[in-house]
Amino acid sequence: MTETTADITIRIAEIMINELKLEDVTPENFDPDMDLVDEVGIDSMDLATVALVVQDEYGIRIDEDDYPKLTTIRLIAQYVQERM
Amino acid sequence: MKTVSSLLDKEWYKRYRAISRLNIRSSIYDVTNRCNLRCRGCFFFSSSEDRVAKEEMDLQKWEAFIDREKERGVNLAILIGGEPTLCLDRVEAFYRRLPTFCATNGLIRLPRDRFPDLMVGISLWGDEEDERLLRGRDTFSISSRNYEGDPHAYYLYTITPRQIGKTERIVRRIRDAGLKLHMQLLSNDEGVDQFFWTDEELVGIRAEMDHMLDSYPETVVSSRYYHQIITTGKMFGRRFGWDECPSVTEPLDRRDPRPRRLTGFIRWASDLRTMHRCCTSETRDCSTCKDGAAHMSWVMVNKRAHIRTEQDLKNWVEVYEMFAKLYRFIPW
Ligand code: SF4
Ligand code: SF4
Numbered sequence: 062m063t064e065t066t067a068d069i070t071i072r073i074a075e076i077m078i079n080e081l082k083l084e085d086v087t088p089e090n091f092d093p094d095m096d097l098v099d100e101v102g103i104d105s106m107d108l109a110t111v112a113l114v115v116q117d118e119y120g121i122r123i124d125e126d127d128y129p130k131l132t133t134i135r136l137i138a139q140y141v142q143e144r145m
Numbered sequence: 146m147k148t149v150s151s152l153l154d155k156e157w158y159k160r161y162r163a164i165s166r167l168n169i170r171s172s173i174y175d176v177t178n179r180c181n182l183r184c185r186g187c188f189f190f191s192s193s194e195d196r197v198a199k200e201e202m203d204l205q206k207w208e209a210f211i212d213r214e215k216e217r218g219v220n221l222a223i224l225i226g227g228e229p230t231l232c233l234d235r236v237e238a239f240y241r242r243l244p245t246f247c248a249t250n251g252l253i254r255l256p257r258d259r260f261p262d263l264m265v266g267i268s269l270w271g272d273e274e275d276e277r278l279l280r281g282r283d284t285f286s287i288s289s290r291n292y293e294g295d296p297h298a299y300y301l302y303t304i305t306p307r308q309i310g311k312t313e314r315i316v317r318r319i320r321d322a323g324l325k326l327h328m329q330l331l332s333n334d335e336g337v338d339q340f341f342w343t344d345e346e347l348v349g350i351r352a353e354m355d356h357m358l359d360s361y362p363e364t365v366v367s368s369r370y371y372h373q374i375i376t377t378g379k380m381f382g383r384r385f386g387w388d389e390c391p392s393v394t395e396p397l398d399r400r401d402p403r404p405r406r407l408t409g410f411i412r413w414a415s416d417l418r419t420m421h422r423c424c425t426s427e428t429r430d431c432s433t434c435k436d437g438a439a440h441m442s443w444v445m446v447n448k449r450a451h452i453r454t455e456q457d458l459k460n461w462v463e464v465y466e467m468f469a470k471l472y473r474f475i476p477w
Contacts, residue, residue, distance in 0.1 A: 081449065083146055084146065084147075085146045085147070086146035091146075095148070098165050098166060099149060099150075099161075099162055099165060100148040100149050100150060101146070101148065101149075101449075102148075102149050102165075102448050102449050102452045103449065104168075104446075104448055104449075105168055105408060106405060106406075106408055106446065107449070109408070125218075129166070129168075
């Protein structure tokens, strides 16, 4: 079954919540357009942690040079979908 | 979920955004094994790091090495030694390629026509008496002449327990020379008069550092939270030391679990091959280490831990800003 961008968005939110131990948020109510750096406060080390899991799960490669572009969950989901 | 903008007002949020994407990736380079001083308590010589690696003399090899470092993602080269100003060609090779900071004892003036805006940190170990005792001469009288009014230089004032109650005079002398300063504490394992920071002294020096910052905000580049962290060695109940230190050379870091750390950080010896364990000497005891940069970095890499209350996040912003100012990522 092909995954839709919406499925991937929810799954990325879930990975992010689990890996970074974010509190008081669920994959469903995590605003996919919220800026991860300016609002959630993640840094490149956090993104690298999340990227490792995402890479394994979707069998894709996330180039470190692309990190600065991956500023929301929606953008990460789109990035993943384009490479699947 | 607590967000940054829900904790900060408009002005602080702007300050946060000015630093949130800097993504500073530093590494430290021993530019040379030689020095024109022999300070008692210098971690480099007291732990014989000058004899660990044979200094690379070929400038082209330095240039190729720095190019590789740049490719590796380093965007801040911190030059230490020995005394980097003894090898200006190597300093220039870094300066032409990377944002660079140069630590020096200030005895040799960096020619500003060659290095117009290179950030320079001049070491100072106290007043004339302390300097003569620990370093064999009063370096301030020379370094303050060499760098008077220089907008790209500041003093790295290392405080020992001998200086409790004496810091104000030093701060004023630096201010009168038209310079700024950043305070750090001497770690107590370097054989200087066998001193040891007692808990009482640390409480005392913290209050004095706070007082200097409040009284001379134009001169002192610091933050109260940094004073708290470096004097208590604690952050949210966690204790600074080997298990938490962010400034361990990455390829040598076998810690498991690995703490939050500086991405890609390496301290290179002057043979351009040997790596040192961390930003200071391997012989230092992590449980009493007071390294200022390591403590600042400890706060910086733990950003999300500070997204708890307004004050916690402001503390984080102030420490990050302080680091970014000291290394010229943002203006004073
Ligand atoms: S000036 Fe610096 S490198 Fe030279 S001996 Fe003193 S502390 Fe060590
Ligand atoms: S000596 Fe200090 S800087 Fe070095 S690893 Fe230990 S705690 Fe970190």
